[in-house]
Amino acid sequence: MSVDKIFVLGVNHKTAPVEIRERLAFSSDPGTPFREIRVIPGCEEFCFLSTCNRVEVIFVSSLGEETERRIRNFLFAGRMSYEEAGRYVYLHRGEAALSHLFRVGAGLDSMIVGEPQILGQLKQAYRNATDQQCTGLILNRLLHKAFSVAKRIRTETGIGSSAVSISYAAVELAKKIFGSLSHKKVLLVGAGEMAELAAQHLANQGIDEVIVANRTFERAVKMARCFNGKAVAFEEMVEQLAVVDIMISSTGAPGLILLKDQVKPIMRQRRNRPLFLIDIAVPRDLDPGLNDLENIYLYGIDDLQNVVEINRAERDKEAVRAERIVTEETLKFMLWLGSIEVSPTIVALRQKADAVRAAELARTFSQLPHLSDKERKALDMLTSSIVNKLLHNPIIFLKKEGKDETAEDKRARIDVFHRLFGLDSNGNGPDQED
Numbered sequence: 001m002s003v004d005k006i007f008v009l010g011v012n013h014k015t016a017p018v019e020i021r022e023r024l025a026f027s028s029d030p031g032t033p034f035r036e037i038r039v040i041p042g043c044e045e046f047c048f049l050s051t052c053n054r055v056e057v058i059f060v061s062s063l064g065e066e067t068e069r070r071i072r073n074f075l076f077a078g079r080m081s082y083e084e085a086g087r088y089v090y091l092h093r094g095e096a097a098l099s100h101l102f103r104v105g106a107g108l109d110s111m112i113v114g115e116p117q118i119l120g121q122l123k124q125a126y127r128n129a130t131d132q133q134c135t136g137l138i139l140n141r142l143l144h145k146a147f148s149v150a151k152r153i154r155t156e157t158g159i160g161s162s163a164v165s166i167s168y169a170a171v172e173l174a175k176k177i178f179g180s181l182s183h184k185k186v187l188l189v190g191a192g193e194m195a196e197l198a199a200q201h202l203a204n205q206g207i208d209e210v211i212v213a214n215r216t217f218e219r220a221v222k223m224a225r226c227f228n229g230k231a232v233a234f235e236e237m238v239e240q241l242a243v244v245d246i247m248i249s250s251t252g253a254p255g256l257i258l259l260k261d262q263v264k265p266i267m268r269q270r271r272n273r274p275l276f277l278i279d280i281a282v283p284r285d286l287d288p289g290l291n292d293l294e295n296i297y298l299y300g301i302d303d304l305q306n307v308v309e310i311n312r313a314e315r316d317k318e319a320v321r322a323e324r325i326v327t328e329e330t331l332k333f334m335l336w337l338g339s340i341e342v343s344p345t346i347v348a349l350r351q352k353a354d355a356v357r358a359a360e361l362a363r364t365f366s367q368l369p370h371l372s373d374k375e376r377k378a379l380d381m382l383t384s385s386i387v388n389k390l391l392h393n394p395i396i397f398l399k400k401e402g403k404d405e406t407a408e409d410k411r412a413r414i415d416v417f418h419r420l421f422g423l424d425s426n427g428n429g430p431d432q433e434d
Contacts, residue, residue, distance in 0.1 A: 002411075003337050004064075006138065008092040008100050009071055010049075010056030013111050016088035018302050022283035023079045024055045033057075034132040036074050042067035045136040047129040047143060049104075051121050052166070052194075052282040052301060053111055058101060060138050064093075098142070098333055102326045105146040106153045107160075111304060112169055113315050114159040117193065119150050137340075142333065149329045156325065159318040167197035167248075169304040170278045171205060174246050177276050177297055182206040187244040189237055190251035191219040194280055198248045199227050211244060213237045215251070238262050242269045248278045249285040260289035267293060280304075338410070342398050345414055348423045349394070353387045394421075 011021060026032055033048040042063025049056045055075065061067035068091060069082075076085040092100045100109070105122050107114045126143045129135045135143070154160040175181055186207055188195045191214040199210055210229030213236065214220035220231035232240060241247065241263060251257060267275070277298040279286040284300060291298045361383060365376060398417055417423070 002341060003094040003098070003334055005044075005060050005062055006058075006094060006097045006142070007061060007064075007068060008056055008058050008090075008097045009068055009075075010054055010090060011075075011088045012054035012056070012090075012109065013302065014109075015090055018282060018284065018300055020088055021053070021055065024050075024075060026050050026055075031132075033074075034128075034134060037071060038132070038134055040067055040070045040074070043071070045139040046134050047125055047139055048134075049122060049125040051118065052280065054104075056104075058097070058139065058142075060136070095330060095334060098330045099326055101142065101146050102149045102329055103323075105150040106322055106326065107150070108153075108319060108322055108326070111301075112166060113319055115166060116154075116160060117166070117197070119147070120193075123147065138337075141336070145329065145333055149326065152329070153322045153325050157318045157321045159315060159322050166280055166301065166304055167194055168201045170198055170248055170280060170299075171201040173278065173299055173304065174202075174276055175205065177274065178245065180206075181246075183208045184245040185209045185211065185243060186246040186248065187211045187213060187237070187240050188223070189213045189234075189247065189249040189257070189285065190281070191216070191223045192250060192252070194250040195248065196223060196226075198250070198280075199223065199229075202246075203227055211240055213240065238266065241266045241275065245274070246276045246278070248280065250280045251285055253281070253285060254283060256287050257285045258290070259287045260293065263290055263296065264293060267295065339399065341410065342414060345398060345417060345423065346395055349391060349417075349421055352421065352423060353391060357383050357387050 011024065013021070033050075037043060037046050037048065037057065037059075042061040044060045044062070046057055046059035049058070057071050057075070059067065059071065072085060072089060073082065075089075076082070079085075103109045105119055107116060107118055110118050122143070126135070129139070171181075174184075178184060181202065182205070184207055186199075186202055186209070188199055188210065191212060195212075199212075202210065210224065210227040212220040212224040212229060212231050213234050214223075214231075215234045217231065217233055220234075223229075224231040237258070249257065263275075272295045274295045274297065277286055277290060277296060279298065279300045282301065286298060286300075288298070288300075290296050361380060364379070365371065371379075394417070398414070
């Protein structure tokens with residue numbers, strides 16, 4: 001199979017600001033992408049990845065541009081024009097698509113280089129795609145390779161130990177505002193993975209109390225118990241702002257959950273003590289107008305990009321080693337793809353050679369009826385050995401990749417091979433015209 005049939009189409013935190021990314025959130029109906037993309041002409045396999053910082057479709061298609069255009073239309077339909085979407089979308093094809101996916105899985109393309117959360121999200125996206133029977137031979141192999149590449153990078157480099165997650169970046173930002181976080185109270189709104197990671201980091205910093213608010217109260221209770229904190233009803237969120245110092249919000253709500261007018265009277269109760277708000281949800285949870293209020297510090301997910309400089313040089317050094325591994329593994333995967341492309345031709349060649357050998361043996365045996373079973377077996381082994389030795393160099397030639405060989409060059413080489421050995425045009429068996 002040609003590597004040029006593999007594509008990655010999407011947007012991320014580098015190409016689109018949060019207000020654009022949140023317009024592509026599909027959390028309201030996670031089944032929509034699978035229903036819509038699977039019927040697009042030419043889309044043979046696909047996996048849909050949607051996180052706070054990226055929305056990507058990894059797909060296999062022989063139609064290329066037509067499939068890409070329809071997938072882009074699906075992502076942006078009703079949100080913006082095709083032309084406007086072109087300002088934010090990226091398309092990787094072939095070797096670039098493989099490299100991009102491996103970098104994503106390893107955290108090299110994340111807002112905070114090396115953060116591990118994306119790998120779990122990619123694995124979940126793959127599980128969703130396999131549950132919907134949207135993947136096949138190519139993407140099954142490719143996604144598993146992406147997981148193993150990420151594991152290898154974390155084993156052979158220090159990028160995991162020196163990297164930080166988005167949640168940790170939020171905690172580091174809180175430390176810059178308050179100095180020490182001991183004796184501070186934090187309100188976590190949302191009980192998902194992002195909130196849990198933030199709570200873990202806060203506990204390590206000696207936070208005085210963790211309060212958890214969630215629409216599902218049972219989940220809030222479970223998380224609060226993990227951190228010796230307390231759970232409150234989602235409707236109590238606003239009144240809790242009178243006593244906490246930090247609020248970190250990471251719900252999956254489709255719209256804003258906290259407005260400027262709700263917080264304004266709370267600040268009088270607080271006697272204008274600083275209130276630090278971190279919004280790591282996509283779409284955003286907190287009203288941007290909150291920044292206009294005195295002694296309120298509101299930071300969104302895009303603000304976290306420049307927060308953590310600790311270990312920056314070390315992370316970058318480890319990232320260079322990780323990029324080398326990505327390049328190596330990309331080349332290995334391309335060799336596997338190349339073997340898939342030539343395999344039918346090799347099978348056809350062996351089938352034809354075996355058919356010729358079997359026919360000639362049968363003719364010989366009919367003319368020499370006095371041969372014993374031992375002699376017949378010896379002749380069979382002899383002819384098989386001759387055929388294998390004759391085919392060895394042609395097969396090596398077929399498998400060998402030229403340094404600057406393009407996909408078109410390879411197809412031309414395979415075509416010449418078919419004509420040279422009289423194989424059928426599809427490479428599925430011996431030529432019946434002989």
